[in-house]
Amino acid sequence: MENKQSSSPASFVDSTVVPGDVVLDLSSMTSQTIKLGGGLRQDCDAISAMKAGTLRFSKPNKYWIESSQKRYVPCVEDTILGIVVDSKADNFLIDIKGPAMGFLPVLAFEGGTRRNIPKFEVGTLLYLRVVKANFGMNPELSCTDASGKAAEFGPLKDGYMFETSTGLSRKLLSSPTCPVLEALGKKLSFEIAVGLNGRVWVNAASPDTIVVVANAIMNSESLSGAQQIIMVDHLLKNIQ
Amino acid sequence: MEVDREDGRSQNQLRPLACSRNILHRAHGSASWSQGDTKVLAAVYGPKAGTKKNENPEKACIEVIWKPKTGQIGKPEKEYEMILERTLESICILTVNPNTTTSIIVQVVNDDGALLPSAINAACMALVDAGIPMKHLAVAICCCLAKSGYVILDPTKLEEQKMKAFAYLVFPNSVRSVLPEGSLRVEGEPIENGIITSVTHGIMSVADYFYCLERGRAASVKLSDFLRRNLQQQSTDSSKAG
Numbered sequence: 001m002e003n004k005q006s007s008s009p010a011s012f013v014d015s016t017v018v019p020g021d022v023v024l025d026l027s028s029m030t031s032q033t034i035k036l037g038g039g040l041r042q043d044c045d046a047i048s049a050m051k052a053g054t055l056r057f058s059k060p061n062k063y064w065i066e067s068s069q070k071r072y073v074p075c076v077e078d079t080i081l082g083i084v085v086d087s088k089a090d091n092f093l094i095d096i097k098g099p100a101m102g103f104l105p106v107l108a109f110e111g112g113t114r115r116n117i118p119k120f121e122v123g124t125l126l127y128l129r130v131v132k133a134n135f136g137m138n139p140e141l142s143c144t145d146a147s148g149k150a151a152e153f154g155p156l157k158d159g160y161m162f163e164t165s166t167g168l169s170r171k172l173l174s175s176p177t178c179p180v181l182e183a184l185g186k187k188l189s190f191e192i193a194v195g196l197n198g199r200v201w202v203n204a205a206s207p208d209t210i211v212v213v214a215n216a217i218m219n220s221e222s223l224s225g226a227q228q229i230i231m232v233d234h235l236l237k238n239i240q
Numbered sequence: 241m242e243v244d245r246e247d248g249r250s251q252n253q254l255r256p257l258a259c260s261r262n263i264l265h266r267a268h269g270s271a272s273w274s275q276g277d278t279k280v281l282a283a284v285y286g287p288k289a290g291t292k293k294n295e296n297p298e299k300a301c302i303e304v305i306w307k308p309k310t311g312q313i314g315k316p317e318k319e320y321e322m323i324l325e326r327t328l329e330s331i332c333i334l335t336v337n338p339n340t341t342t343s344i345i346v347q348v349v350n351d352d353g354a355l356l357p358s359a360i361n362a363a364c365m366a367l368v369d370a371g372i373p374m375k376h377l378a379v380a381i382c383c384c385l386a387k388s389g390y391v392i393l394d395p396t397k398l399e400e401q402k403m404k405a406f407a408y409l410v411f412p413n414s415v416r417s418v419l420p421e422g423s424l425r426v427e428g429e430p431i432e433n434g435i436i437t438s439v440t441h442g443i444m445s446v447a448d449y450f451y452c453l454e455r456g457r458a459a460s461v462k463l464s465d466f467l468r469r470n471l472q473q474q475s476t477d478s479s480k481a482g
Contacts, residue, residue, distance in 0.1 A: 011418065012416075012418065016468075016471060016472040017416075018368075018377060018413065018415075018416075018467070018468055018471055019368065019373075019374040019375065019376055019377055020374070020375060020376030020377060020412070020413060020415040021415050021416045021417065022415060022416075022417035022418055023418060024418060025418050039373075041333070041373070046417075048375075048415075050333060050336070050373035050374060050375075051368075051371050051373060051374075052368045052471045067371060069268070069269075069370065069371035070268045070269070070370070071268050071286075071287070071370065071371065073371075099286075099287040099288070099289065099337045099340045100289050100339075100340070101289060135338075136338050136339070
C-alpha cells in the first residue's frame with residue numbers, strides 16, 4: 001500500500017479519510033488562522049480526523065469532514081425539525097436526534113410574553129433554529145429568526161414527517177435545487193420543510209402526492225442527478 | 241516450516257474478509273463482519289442522553305451487549321462484553337459528548353473460530369458508521385500456537401480446539417499522515433506498533449508470545465488496508481437512506 005506522506009495538505013482534501021489520519025500539520029502553517037469544522041480535532045500541532053468521511057476545504061481557511069449519519073450534531077444557526085417531548089416551566093424539551101435534548105424557551109416566539117405562552121402537546125412537530133450549541137450543554141432553540149420575527153418557524157400542521165440521514169438533508173437544501181425536488185416540483189404541488197437533523201416534512205392536498213414525494217426523496221439518496229430525474233419520471237408515470 | 245492447514249491456507253494467510261455497513265434500518269450505525277464462516281453483526285445506538293449510575297458524567301459511557309447465537313447469556317458472554325467495552329473505550333474519544341451513553345449490541349450469526357476478533361472488528365466498523373468520534377480504528381486478529389511450536393493466524397473452530405494456546409490481539413490501524421515520517425511516534429515507536437488489547441488462553445512462553453505479536457502486527461497492516469478500501473468504496477457510492 002503506498003505511503004502518502006507529502007507535506008502539502010492539498011493531498012488529503014476531497015479524499016476519504018479514516019479516524020486517526022493526520023490531515024494538517026500546523027507547524028508548517030504559522031501565522032495563519034484556520035477554522036476547523038466537524039469531525040476534526042487538534043492534537044498539539046497535528047489536526048487529525050475523528051470521523052470517516054471526505055475532507056473538504058473552503059477558501060480561505062475552513063476545513064471540515066463531510067459525512068452522513070443518522071444522528072445529528074447540533075450547530076449554531078442550523079434549521080431543524082424537533083418533536084416536543086415535555087414542557088417545563090421555562091422551556092419545552094425537544095428531541096432533535098442529537099446526543100442531548102434541545103431546550104426551547106417558552107418566550108422564544110414572536111411577540112412572546114408570559115401571558116401568551118403557546119401550549120404544545122407532546123409529539124408536536126416544530127420547525128426551529130439552533131441558537132446555542134455549546135459543548136456539554138443542552139442546545140438552545142428558538143422559533144424566531146435572528147431579528148425576532150416568526151419567519152416560518154413554529155409548529156407544522158398536518159402533513160407527513162419521515163427521517164433521513166443528515167447527508168440527504170444537506171443535499172435537499174443545497175443550491176442549485178436538488179434534481180429530485182425540481183423534477184417533483186414540475187409535476188406536483190406540495191409543501192416541504194427539511195431539517196438539517198435528518199427529518200423531512202411534506203404536505204400536499206392529497207395523500208397520494210405526499211406518499212409519492214416521500215418515496216421519491218427516500219429513494220434518491222444513493223442516486224446521481226440524472227438517475228434521480230429518471231426515478232421520479234418512473235414514479236410519476238405509475239400514478240397517472 | 242510448511243504447515244498443512246485443513247483449508248489449504250498458509251501459516252499467515254487470513255480467511256476471506258467481508259464487511260458491509262449501514263445494513264440495519266433502525267440502528268444508528270451497523271456493520272456486519274465475516275472472516276470465512278465466522279459472521280458477526282454489530283449495531284450501535286447513540287449517543288443518547290444520560291449515563292449509568294456510577295459512571296463519570298464528564299465522559300461518554302459505552303455499553304456493550306453480547307448476544308450469542310444460541311443459549312442463555314452466561315459468564316463467557318459477560319467476559320466478552322467486558323473485553324469489548326474496554327477495547328472500545330480506549331479507541332473512542334469519550335470527552336466529546338459528556339454525559340451520554342452509546343450502546344453497542346453484538347449478535348453472533350455464526351461462530352467458526354476467531355469470534356472475539358471478528359466481533360471487535362464489526363463493532364469498530366459499526367461505530368464508524370454511526371459517526372462516533374474515534375482516535376483511530378481497532379484491528380483485531382487471532383494467533384494460535386500449536387503443540388509443535390508453529391504459529392498460525394485466523395484459525396477455524398477445529399484448528400482452535402487443537403491448539404496449545406491462542407491469543408486475541410487488537411492493534412491500532414495504520415494511519416496516513418501529512419506529517420513527515422517519524423513525528424507520529426510515541427516514545428520512539430510508530431503508532432502502529434502499539435497494542436490495544438491482548439487476551440490469551442493456554443500456556444505459551446514469552447518468546448512465543450512476542451512471535452505471535454510480530455505475526456499479528458504484520459497481518460494487522462493488511463486488515464487496516466482492507467478497512468480503508470472498504471470505507472473509501474462505500475463513501476463513493478453513498479449509503480442508502482435509513
